[in-house]
Amino acid sequence: MSAPVRLAPLGDGGLWQAVMAAASGRCQCRGACGKPHTKSGGRCDREHGTHRTHAGGQVRLIAAPAEATDLLLPDHQAAALPRNRLAAWCPTCHHGAHTAARKAAAAATPPAEPAALF
Structure with a gap:
């Protein structure tokens, strides 16, 4: 199997690629989303462009704040x-961590x- 193509988001100045390289192209969630990821050693097993979503598309990892408090920044x-x-997040884990x-x-x-009534 060939290596996944890592298409960077539009306007990327290399930051996204640096985050993905540091994460080895794999979601870095270790349970912040509310799932223990026990089947994959405690870390999400979704890799950029390789796992299929339930809708049949490919997972596209995003670079977003690594800390839970930073997820709430504007x-x-x-x-x-x-x-x-920053950390690499699959959309499912990012949404779960942001909600948490x-x-x-x-x-x-x-x-x-x-408020006082009178």
Whole structure:
């Protein structure tokens, strides 16, 4: 089997390719998405361009913040992170980790005081 073609996103200045090279083209999730990934040694087994999705397409890994708290940054701040703060994510794990980070942040925020009626 030949090596997967690593097509970079439009406008990539090499950052995406550097992140993918550091990850060996494999999703770097180790459970932040809520799945233990036990069948693959604790790390997601999805590789860029090789695993098929349920819809029949190929998985396209993305470079996104590695830390859960950074997943909640606005897009312009996340895009400015250095390579060492980014990780390769499959879309499924990225969505799960982002959802978990959002729920954790909401749980840590104290409820707002109700507005006075009078």
